[in-house]
Amino acid sequence: MQVPILKQGPYLIATIQSALTDADIVLLRDALVERVGRDRARGVIIDVTALDVMDSFATGTLQDVAQMVRLRGAETVIVGIQPDVAFAMVHMGLTLEGVATRLDLEEGLDFLNRTTRASAHR
Amino acid sequence: MGVTELRTPSKPAPESTAALLRELVSHLGDNRTQLREEWIRRITEARLLQAMSKEEIFAEATSVYDSYVEALETRTLETLQTYAQNLSERIIPRGVETHEVVGIVLLLRDVLARSLFSKYHSDSRVLNGMLDAYEPAANAIAITVAVGFVRERERIIREQQEAIRELSTPVLQVRERLLILPIIGLIDPLRARQLTEQLLRGIRANRAKVVVIDITGVAAMDASVANHLVLTVESARLLGARVIVTGLSPEIAQTLVNIGVDLGKMNTVGDLQGGIEEAERLLGYKVMPFAETQPA
Numbered sequence: 001m002q003v004p005i006l007k008q009g010p011y012l013i014a015t016i017q018s019a020l021t022d023a024d025i026v027l028l029r030d031a032l033v034e035r036v037g038r039d040r041a042r043g044v045i046i047d048v049t050a051l052d053v054m055d056s057f058a059t060g061t062l063q064d065v066a067q068m069v070r071l072r073g074a075e076t077v078i079v080g081i082q083p084d085v086a087f088a089m090v091h092m093g094l095t096l097e098g099v100a101t102r103l104d105l106e107e108g109l110d111f112l113n114r115t116t117r118a119s120a121h122r
Numbered sequence: 123m124g125v126t127e128l129r130t131p132s133k134p135a136p137e138s139t140a141a142l143l144r145e146l147v148s149h150l151g152d153n154r155t156q157l158r159e160e161w162i163r164r165i166t167e168a169r170l171l172q173a174m175s176k177e178e179i180f181a182e183a184t185s186v187y188d189s190y191v192e193a194l195e196t197r198t199l200e201t202l203q204t205y206a207q208n209l210s211e212r213i214i215p216r217g218v219e220t221h222e223v224v225g226i227v228l229l230l231r232d233v234l235a236r237s238l239f240s241k242y243h244s245d246s247r248v249l250n251g252m253l254d255a256y257e258p259a260a261n262a263i264a265i266t267v268a269v270g271f272v273r274e275r276e277r278i279i280r281e282q283q284e285a286i287r288e289l290s291t292p293v294l295q296v297r298e299r300l301l302i303l304p305i306i307g308l309i310d311p312l313r314a315r316q317l318t319e320q321l322l323r324g325i326r327a328n329r330a331k332v333v334v335i336d337i338t339g340v341a342a343m344d345a346s347v348a349n350h351l352v353l354t355v356e357s358a359r360l361l362g363a364r365v366i367v368t369g370l371s372p373e374i375a376q377t378l379v380n381i382g383v384d385l386g387k388m389n390t391v392g393d394l395q396g397g398i399e400e401a402e403r404l405l406g407y408k409v410m411p412f413a414e415t416q417p418a
Contacts, residue, residue, distance in 0.1 A: 079362070083322030086360040090353045095360070102362035103329055 003028045010042040036072045043112035049080030059094040066099040079108035142255040147195045161233045170222045206270030223271045231260045293324035299331040306339030314350040332401040336394045338369030368397035
């Protein structure tokens with residue numbers, strides 16, 4: 001299942017709506033990294049509220065997305081990780097090191113507004 | 123589970139046992155005052171039940187004696203069981219110990235046995251038959267009372283454990299988007315898991331951005347629980363909340379260093395006050411005396 005990527009002002013929002021295969025996640029990664037340049041986006045929000053499992057491949061790939069997006073000049077934030085999912089991930093050592101995480105879409109937008117505005121002033 | 127029927131030894135036929143017990147009961151009824159006095163004297167002599175006044179001992183002794191005789195008469199322990207439980211409920215809060223309860227019941231058994239000896243000492247055959255009927259009944263009664271007492275104590279302990287568990291994990295919101303989780307007492311793996319669950323749920327429900335976990339009230343924790351604490355901090359971060367841990371005792375600090383926690387990930391502040399101030403700073407609050415906000 002393909003993940004729709006919406007453009008909202010200077011941000012791209014990808015809302016994952018059901019469990020994804022590894023191939024789907026790779027597709028999402030490539031699409032996001034590509035769209036950041038094409039749409040001149042300053043931030044990317046990946047919403048995982050609907051996921052009740054996050055395995056090592058998914059977290060690893062999302063981590064890659066965050067790094068690649070940063071190299072292309074934008075910030076990434078992952079939102080909506082469920083409490084049970086979070087604890088299970090941490091138990092497996094999947095801590096999404098170096099990736100910003102926020103409670104939900106609203107918090108994610110707030111985070112991007114702060115960080116990207118700060119960098120625009122530089 | 124309890125012994126509700128008095129078991130009788132195999133030798134005398136049941137009907138003769140019944141007859142003997144009937145005779146025994148009438149003997150105990152006739153000498154009620156005298157035997158009860160003797161029993162109370164022995165209790166005082168053995169320095170049992172010192173938490174209770176003389177009048178209280180007299181009142182309890184009277185009812186125990188009557189229930190005892192009734193149990194022998196009806197050959198069922200149900201009334202005695204109920205009475206033993208009632209008695210335990212009343213005397214456990216007074217600090218009466220197990221050895222005292224067992225002690226007084228055994229004393230009553232001895233007092234009654236002595237009275238049988240002195241009544242039937244001339245006829246050893248009758249005495250033997252009497253004791254055959256009396257001893258198992260008396261032992262069953264002693265066991266019932268002791269078990270009732272211990273069971274009541276265990277029930278109280280279980281209730282208290284339950285209460286402590288429920289009390290011990292409050293997640294409190296002190297400001298918009300700021301939660302406090304004060305942890306007091308011993309943390310076992312079960313409680314640690316409960317704490318994590320409540321905290322993560324609390325973060326979601328209150329949309330918390332910062333959480334202060336105060337462990338001033340925790341003297342020590344083992345490596346697995348310390349590890350669990352670190353996992354909790356990490357999980358909270360995945361939900362977008364910052365965690366500040368305050369009030370680490372020297373022992374816990376040592377445990378955390380020994381298990382090799384990456385201290386860069388843990389935000390720790392000395393005490394709860396400092397933790398709340400740090401949290402307010404992270405949330406963009408500035409707290410100042412009211413006077414300073416007024417134009418001079």
